[in-house]
Amino acid sequence: MRTRIIQRAGAAFVAVSLIAGAARAQTIAITGGTVFPVSGPKIEHGTVLIRDGKIVDVGASVAVPPGAQVIDATGKWVTPGLINANSSLGLSEAGSPEFSGGYNDTRAKGSHGVAAAFKAWEGINPASMYIPMARQGGITSVMVNPGGGLIAGQSAMIDLAGDRVDAMLVRRGATAANLAMVASFSPGAAEAGARGELLARLRDLLLDARAYAQNRAAFERNATRVFAAPRGDLEALQSVIDTTIPLAIAVDRASDIRAVLDLRRRDKLPLKLIIVGAAEGWEVAAELAAAKVPVLVGATTNIPTSFDALGARQENAALLRAAGAAVVLIGEGDDFKVLNIRQEAGNAVAYGMSWDDALRAVTLAPAEAFGVADKVGSLRAGREANVVIWDGDPFEFATAAEQVFIRGIRQTGKTRQDELTERYKP
Amino acid sequence: MRPSPLAALSFALASLVVGLGAPARAQTTPAARPAADTGKKDVSPGPGGVSVPNADPFPSTYKARTSRPTVIRNVNIFTAVGPVIRNGAILLRDGKVAAVGASVDAPSDAVVIDGSGRYVTPGLIDTHSHIGVYPAPGTAAHSDGNEATSPVTANVWAEHSVWPQDPQFPRDLMGGVTTLQVLPGSANLIGGRSVVLKVVPSTSAQGMKFPGAKYGLKMACGENPKRVYASRGPSTRMGNIAGYREAWIKAEAYRRNWDAWLVERKGPPPSRDLGLETLAEVLRGNILVHNHCYQADEMMQMIDVAHEFGYKIRSFHHAVEAYKIAGALAKEGISGSMWADWGGFKMEALDGIRANIAIVHAAGARAVVHSDDASGSQRLNQEAAKALAAGRAAGIALKEEDAITWITRNAAWTLGLDDRIGTLENGKNADVVLWSANPLSVYARPDKVWIDGAVMFDRADPAQRWRTDFELGYVPKNDGRNK
Numbered sequence: 035m036r037t038r039i040i041q042r043a044g045a046a047f048v049a050v051s052l053i054a055g056a057a058r059a060q061t062i063a064i065t066g067g068t069v070f071p072v073s074g075p076k077i078e079h080g081t082v083l084i085r086d087g088k089i090v091d092v093g094a095s096v097a098v099p100p101g102a103q104v105i106d107a108t109g110k111w112v113t114p115g116l117i118n119a120n121s122s123l124g125l126s127e128a129g130s131p132e133f134s135g136g137y138n139d140t141r142a143k144g145s146h147g148v149a150a151a152f153k154a155w156e157g158i159n160p161a162s163m164y165i166p167m168a169r170q171g172g173i174t175s176v177m178v179n180p181g182g183g184l185i186a187g188q189s190a191m192i193d194l195a196g197d198r199v200d201a202m203l204v205r206r207g208a209t210a211a212n213l214a215m216v217a218s219f220s221p222g223a224a225e226a227g228a229r230g231e232l233l234a235r236l237r238d239l240l241l242d243a244r245a246y247a248q249n250r251a252a253f254e255r256n257a258t259r260v261f262a263a264p265r266g267d268l269e270a271l272q273s274v275i276d277t278t279i280p281l282a283i284a285v286d287r288a289s290d291i292r293a294v295l296d297l298r299r300r301d302k303l304p305l306k307l308i309i310v311g312a313a314e315g316w317e318v319a320a321e322l323a324a325a326k327v328p329v330l331v332g333a334t335t336n337i338p339t340s341f342d343a344l345g346a347r348q349e350n351a352a353l354l355r356a357a358g359a360a361v362v363l364i365g366e367g368d369d370f371k372v373l374n375i376r377q378e379a380g381n382a383v384a385y386g387m388s389w390d391d392a393l394r395a396v397t398l399a400p401a402e403a404f405g406v407a408d409k410v411g412s413l414r415a416g417r418e419a420n421v422v423i424w425d426g427d428p429f430e431f432a433t434a435a436e437q438v439f440i441r442g443i444r445q446t447g448k449t450r451q452d453e454l455t456e457r458y459k460p
Numbered sequence: 461m462r463p464s465p466l467a468a469l470s471f472a473l474a475s476l477v478v479g480l481g482a483p484a485r486a487q488t489t490p491a492a493r494p495a496a497d498t499g500k501k502d503v504s505p506g507p508g509g510v511s512v513p514n515a516d517p518f519p520s521t522y523k524a525r526t527s528r529p530t531v532i533r534n535v536n537i538f539t540a541v542g543p544v545i546r547n548g549a550i551l552l553r554d555g556k557v558a559a560v561g562a563s564v565d566a567p568s569d570a571v572v573i574d575g576s577g578r579y580v581t582p583g584l585i586d587t588h589s590h591i592g593v594y595p596a597p598g599t600a601a602h603s604d605g606n607e608a609t610s611p612v613t614a615n616v617w618a619e620h621s622v623w624p625q626d627p628q629f630p631r632d633l634m635g636g637v638t639t640l641q642v643l644p645g646s647a648n649l650i651g652g653r654s655v656v657l658k659v660v661p662s663t664s665a666q667g668m669k670f671p672g673a674k675y676g677l678k679m680a681c682g683e684n685p686k687r688v689y690a691s692r693g694p695s696t697r698m699g700n701i702a703g704y705r706e707a708w709i710k711a712e713a714y715r716r717n718w719d720a721w722l723v724e725r726k727g728p729p730p731s732r733d734l735g736l737e738t739l740a741e742v743l744r745g746n747i748l749v750h751n752h753c754y755q756a757d758e759m760m761q762m763i764d765v766a767h768e769f770g771y772k773i774r775s776f777h778h779a780v781e782a783y784k785i786a787g788a789l790a791k792e793g794i795s796g797s798m799w800a801d802w803g804g805f806k807m808e809a810l811d812g813i814r815a816n817i818a819i820v821h822a823a824g825a826r827a828v829v830h831s832d833d834a835s836g837s838q839r840l841n842q843e844a845a846k847a848l849a850a851g852r853a854a855g856i857a858l859k860e861e862d863a864i865t866w867i868t869r870n871a872a873w874t875l876g877l878d879d880r881i882g883t884l885e886n887g888k889n890a891d892v893v894l895w896s897a898n899p900l901s902v903y904a905r906p907d908k909v910w911i912d913g914a915v916m917f918d919r920a921d922p923a924q925r926w927r928t929d930f931e932l933g934y935v936p937k938n939d940g941r942n943k
Contacts, residue, residue: 129806134683136807164804337834338627340597344934370804370812377842380902429902431845434853451803451813458783459815459854460822 061085062442063098064423067107072114072398073412082112084419087442092413105437107423113393114413115174115420115440116428117191118372119330119400120310120364123165123176124158124192124199127369141182144267147224148239150215150274151266152187153208154180158199163450164369169194170449171373172428172435174420175204175410177400179216179282179367184224184235188212188270189282191406193420195440204406204418213404214308215274219285219294233293238262240303243271279405280306282330286313287342295325308403310364313343316350319357328360328403333382351395352386361387362403363395380429392429418442510729511718511737514746518619520669522658525914529553531566532894535575539884540582540869544861550580552890555913560884573908579898581864582884583638583891583911585871586837587750587797588777588830592642592657592665593618595626596834606645607652611689612707614677615735616652618644622665627935628834630926633659633917635838636893636906639670641875643777646680646752647688649703653738654678654750656875658911661926674876676774677742679704681753681762682808701761708769711739719744748774748876750797754808756784763792775874777830778802779820780812786823795826795874799836800843800850817866818851818858826870840867841899848900860900 062084069080071092081096082089098104128136139157142149155178168176174194180187190211192202203211218224219232226232242261246268252258253265261268273279285291291309295318298305309315310330315322322329336348355361363378365371379392387395401411409418419442426433438445448456507517530552537545539560551559551566559565566572593605604621607613622642632640637659644651654676657668685703686695694700714736721729741747749766753759753776766773775795776782780803782789782796789796798820803812821827829844831837848863872882881889890913897904909917918924927935 128804128810133687134806134808334835334839336631336838337596338931338935344597368802368805371801374801377846377902381839381842384903384905431842431849431900431902432852434849454811455783455813455815455819455854458786459819459856 060442061099061102062105062419062439063096063102064105064107064112064421065098067110067112067423069112069413070114070393071413072394073414079108080112082413082421084421084439084442087419089413089417089419089421090415092415105423110436111424111426111428112413113172113422113424113428114397114411114417115422115438116172116375116396117175117177117400117411118168118173118365118375118396119177119362119403120179120367121168121176121369121372122154122179122181122367123168123194123369123372124160124162124178125154125180127159127162127164140180142180142187144183144185144187145264147184147226147235148263148267149180149183149187150185150263150268150270152180153190153212154178154187155190155192155199155203155211158192158202160197160199160202162369164372165194166445166447166449167370167451168372169438169440169445170435172376172422172424172438173373174422174438174440176372177213177404179214181216182218182223184217184220184226184232185239185267185271186216186218188279189214189216191404191410193410193418193440195443195445204409209273212273212279213406214280214282215271217281217283219283219290229290229293233297235262236297237301237303240271240275240297240305243268243275247272247275274306275304277304277306280308280328280403282308282310284310286311286340288314288317288345290342291315291318292321295321295327298325312354313339313350314345315359316347316353317345319354319359322354323358326360328362328399329354330362330364330400330403332365333363333378333385333387348381348385351382355387355391355395360399360403361391361395362400363392376429377431383429389429509732511732511740512722513741513744518617518666518669520671521664521666522660522662522669522671524555524912525660525916527552527555527890527910527913527915529558529567529570530573530910530913531564531570532573532575532580532892533563535894536579536898537884538579538581538861538864538899540861540865541883541885542861550884550892552892552910552913555890557884557886557888557890557892559886573894575894577897578907579895579904580884581636581841581893581895581899582868582882582888583893583909584636584840584867585639585875585877585882586632586637586831586840587641587775587828587871587874588832589632589640589642589834589837590645590832591628591632591640591834591837592622592624592626593644595623596628606647608645608647608688611648611685611694611703612650612735613644613648613652614650614707614738615733616644617655618642618653618678619655619665619669622655622657622668624662624665624668625928625930627928627931628837629659630661630928632834632837633909633926634906635840636895636899636909637837637840638891638893638909638911638916639872639875639877639881640837641676641750643676643678643750646678646684649680649685649694649700650707650739651678651680653747656877660911660916661928670877675738675741675747676750676875677738677747679749679751679762681751681758682755683806684752697758701765704762704765705768707739708743708765708771711736711743712769715740715743742771743769745772748772748874750775750777752777754778754780755811756781759785760788763788763794774876775828778809778832780809780816782825783813783816783819784811786820786825789820789825790823795828795870796820797828797830797871797874798847799832800829800846814846814850815854815856817847818854818856821851821858821862821866822856826873827866828870828874829866830871841895841904842902843867845900845902860898863900
């Protein structure tokens with residue numbers, strides 16, 4: 035019986051692969067629309083040419099090869115698929131197990147607030163009901179982030195199509211997939227009593243990761259001092275201290291942002307940084323710009339929700355951008371509302387950011403911040419064909435994502451919510 | 461009703477003495493009272509001794525600010541009672557809407573504003589807020605929204621938790637919100653009285669209270685109460701329902717006793733009970749029920765509980781499954797106070813759909829966009845726009861005007877204030893928002909907000925911007941000024 039199931043599953047997999055393969059082999063030309071490549075100026079009556087799941091050409095005078103499927107986008111807006119850099123999509127559903135009985139795989143137990151070895155994305159459920167919902171809203175890629183503790187773990191970016199996590203990864207491979215080490219500047223989360231202690235723990239951890247790497251053999255012989263974290267975490271931190279991946283650290287208070295920047299400057303710790311949240315980022319905007327540290331901020335966060343965020347203001351994103359910082363717009367991280375980064379972008383524009391910068395902040399800027407601009411975030415030859423055809427300005431509520439392509443495949447199908455709506459609507 | 465300066469001074473002195481550790485009896489001796497009620501009408505107990513319908517022991521001290529007659533011309537007007545008036549005009553005078561139409565006669569002393577390209581709506585109304593009772597910054601010291609010590613706390617009043625210096629109030633005003641219902645949280649089956657506030661600066665909750673507004677009663681279904689009281693009960697939904705019914709049984713007996721006594725006022729009055737008094741006021745129709753309830757099946761149960769005890773539910777709040785019973789809501793005359801796009805965050809929210817509000821509207825029930833969130837409350841117009849788009853995507857014929865009623869007229873009805881606010885009609889309170897663009901656009905910002913005809917927010921005049929005491933010296937003064 036068991037064998038049978040496996041055989042059947044195997045047959046199904048082959049069938050799916052064939053279909054997918056057929057779709058991929060297709061050449062698609064999206065013609066006539068106003069194309070926003072983001073990596074370059076907008077193109078009126080432009081063509082986006084897709085072959086084998088990749089963008090092969092974008093321009094005003096791209097020849098459409100014979101046999102290509104032509105999609106007339108006249109009067110439409112064509113953009114790269116949007117990227118939400120602050121999600122935990124696929125890691126939780128229906129609330130936490132303690133609260134409501136669903137599942138939540140965003141948080142590792144770790145050790146004393148450190149869970150560097152935790153690859154949150156390994157727990158993604160591709161069948162999550164929220165994934166097709168986000169996709170319908172024109173989101174084609176998301177960062178899947180862990181949460182909790184001083185070092186929450188590693189995050190990856192996935193394209194929102196497919197039924198296997200390893201195939202959904204924007205960078206494939208167990209190591210390459212990890213695009214950031216997620217951390218939080220919060221004394222409580224680190225089991226620290228004070229900010230100074232938190233910084234000391236962070237320094238110890240990073241310095242010990244380096245010491246461990248220099249003494250691996252001795253460590254295996256049990257001939258080193260005790261390090262600040264277990265072996266697995268120290269290993270995982272290697273990609274942080276060799277600056278392969280950024281430390282994406284949630285921090286709001288201006289003085290705390292400076293303290294984090296000082297880890298690199300004053301403590302000479304080799305670190306690639308991303309600042310997340312940054313409620314008071316605008317107060318240190320010039321420093322963030324000078325340090326070339328990308329900043330992930332919301333465009334509607336103007337409430338001083340804590341004493342770390344007294345400077346919260348709605349113009350934060352625009353002021354950071356005006357100072358020259360790389361700005362990525364994010365939402366509150368709710369699974370149901372992953373698609374709402376459109377609204378964040380619109381609000382950023384309403385409060386001072388240019389429209390072009392706002393589009394960049396939900397496409398190419400996150401791709402650049404996480405080192406995957408060669409894959410996603412722009413309409414440019416060689417990129418994954420993640421493309422959205424909108425019936426208007428993508429930031430406006432009245433606008434719909436009419437057609438969504440992920441890796442060259444048009445995404446259709448109903449969400450669970452669509453089925454509920456159809457059952458009950460008049 | 462202001463206390464005399466002398467009385468205030470003696471109170472301050474008494475407080476000082478108490479503060480220094482003197483025995484409590486050092487306070488001013490209260491006026492002598494008869495030891496027992498003689499039964500004579502001229503020797504009635506103080507007002508606190510009697511359970512009187514519509515008693516108002518914490519009366520509003522709100523006063524409308526000084527206003528000048530104001531005309532907004534060449535402006536698109538969402539009146540919330542009819543089609544949008546293109547390039548129309550509106551006159552605000554003596555705190556009221558004095559004229560609305562294609563053009564109005566402007567008095568010679570009127571402030572005239574050119575609204576070219578801009579829009580006017582009634583002041584927005586949020587039927588579900590915890591601003592003031594869960595202020596920002598979020599601190600344990602100010603966490604005053606849930607009296608989670610007993611599943612039935614009908615005796616508590618949200619206004620006694622309202623901190624008027626909550627910096628979320630001015631942000632709400634800047635979002636075009638002029639009236640808020642502040643409710644106790646949803647930990648309890650019966651959480652206590654709500655209060656309706658005007659979004660205005662004040663040193664007291666009384667100074668914000670909407671004069672003459674009815675109180676609300678917060679009730680809550682489902683997961684929250686059964687989670688909070690899991691160890692002592694109720695721990696199940698059937699336990700929840702039993703809890704409501706037991707409370708209403710006691711309330712009905714209380715109401716009967718008091719109503720009988722109040723007719724004759726003979727003999728000693730029944731003993732007063734704050735919680736039962738609030739519930740009795742619901743049974744008398746003097747307090748409106750606001751019932752937090754997510755699932756359709758639970759809403760249907762709550763409708764039957766209301767029938768059993770003869771009270772009306774004014775609004776189901778959150779109501780993420782209202783779309784499944786929209787017809788019943790229409791039939792019962794219950795509004796739905798709903799989110800545009802919250803769902804999935806817990807089991808009872810799993811079936812949330814974006815077309816919820818539109819489906820309720822289409823069934824002929826009153827649909828309301830509420831926030832339950834101090835960020836969402838600042839952007840009720842954006843929430844309405846999302847709900848409109850979702851409804852249209854589901855194939856429901858909706859006008860922009862419909863979406864405006866979800867954040868104005870229907871919300872006013874939900875609070876029992878539809879005779880005073882929620883539409884731009886002659887005689888209504890001049891609570892008005894002037895928007896930089898169509899409020900259903902993501903790019904629209906409130907340029908000016910009037911309450912009772914007085915300018916309370918003006919984007920062009922940052923010096924006058926309301927900053928709470930808390931914000932002084934802390935929160936950057938230039939918030940909201942750019943652009």
